[in-house]
Amino acid sequence: MLTEKDKRWIEATAEKINCKMAWVSEKSKEKIPYTTVNGTYDSYDSSDKSYRISEGLNWWTNGFWGGMMWLMYHETKDEKYADIARFNEEKLDQCIEDYYGLHHDVGFMWLLTAVANYRITGNKESKKRGLHVANLLAGRFNPVGKYIRAWNEWGSDNNKGWAIIDCMMNIPLLHWASEETGDPRFRHIAVMHANTAMENFIRPDGSSEHIVEFDAEAGGKLDTHGGQGYEKGSSWTRGQSWALYGFILSYMHTKNPAYLDTAKRVAHYFIANIPESGLIPIDFRQPKDDIWEDSCAAAIAACGLIEISKAVGEHEKNLYLGAALKMLKALEAKRCNWTEDSDGIVENCSEAYHTNKHMNIIYADYYFMEAIFKLKGEDIFLW
Ligand code: GLY
Secondary structure, eight states: OOOHHHHHHHHHHHHHHHHHHHHHHHHTTTOOOOSEETTEEOOOSTTOOSSOSSOSTTOTTTTHHHHHHHHHHHHHOOHHHHHHHHHHHHHTHHHHHHOTTOOTTHHHHHIIIIIHHHHHHOOHHHHHHHHHHHHHHHTTEETTTTEEOOSOOOTTOOOTTEEEGGGGGTTHHHHHHHHHHOOTHHHHHHHHHHHHHHHHTBOTTSOBOSEEEEOTTTOSEEEEEOTTSSSTTOOBHHHHHHHHHHHHHHHHHHOOHHHHHHHHHHHHHHHHHOOTTSOOBSBTTSOTTOOOBOHHHHHHHHHHHHHHHHHSOHHHHHHHHHHHHHHHHHHHHHTBOOSTTOSOOBOOBOSOTTSOOSBOOHHHHHHHHHHHHHHHTOOOOOO
């Protein structure tokens, strides 16, 4: 149960988001931001590759800005937000046209842009985009191993058998496609992938692997990899968040209680590891004295915990809601920048334990906003 004090904090935080987004959206309306450079949003369209060499328009995060704009449109009914979201959506058409370079993260990219647009406005072109990329995602399914293959080849790596826990967040696109078309094929793939993830990624203690390697020809689990976490066998916190939120989303789409149980098991592991500060490390098993945090993990997990709290009985709700509030309040008090010094809001986001750390990353802002609007109780469901 939210207290009166919690409700006042939620209202005040939503107001801070409104104030910040009013000017950031105006300043960035022709960008698709990923991070900030000296406080100003960069843009991950193909014209600007100066900051990173390998990613352009098909960078997996390129739907979050559009998603933020749809959240703001829903919150304010200000058409300017819808226009910016449409700009993001239309820019991504080039990725569909190019095809090469597309990957398993089409759910992140198009659920928050085209599918959001279709859900909110009924736009037929947007529906077509959503169905098109749902077919691309379904085409990545390996029917022998029953998993959606992650990424594409890079260098000489043979990663044909790799699946990652993050992909639990892409499969809602398949549920949407089945709901829209009445054709259960997409849902069957989503369910088979989720079942494979439940059996092969979630460890007995409720933590999750990041990468599981399957035999791409014969099926069967071959190995696990530490991926973006500290090391093999460690516990990359964003991966825990993808599992937590991903399984409760699968439950919401299917009502299969096994997914709710799995989301709760991951949540219990996560909650047991939240530090006193409420700030989340990059990996729950990184060396004890490390200062490295990942605010994205906190914001994503908060969204999942709020959804779990809605799915469980009265006596359980507070466990999940309380943990979500603890992390969100810690982020708001210590890691949110509400000034005009930076276009980004949430700070101390980290790409991976061994790469870029303590920066702005667009989806921390997206999930922080989503969590606050969920708590306000007037949110729009985009997954
Ligand atoms: N899905 C990739 C990441 O979380 O960094």
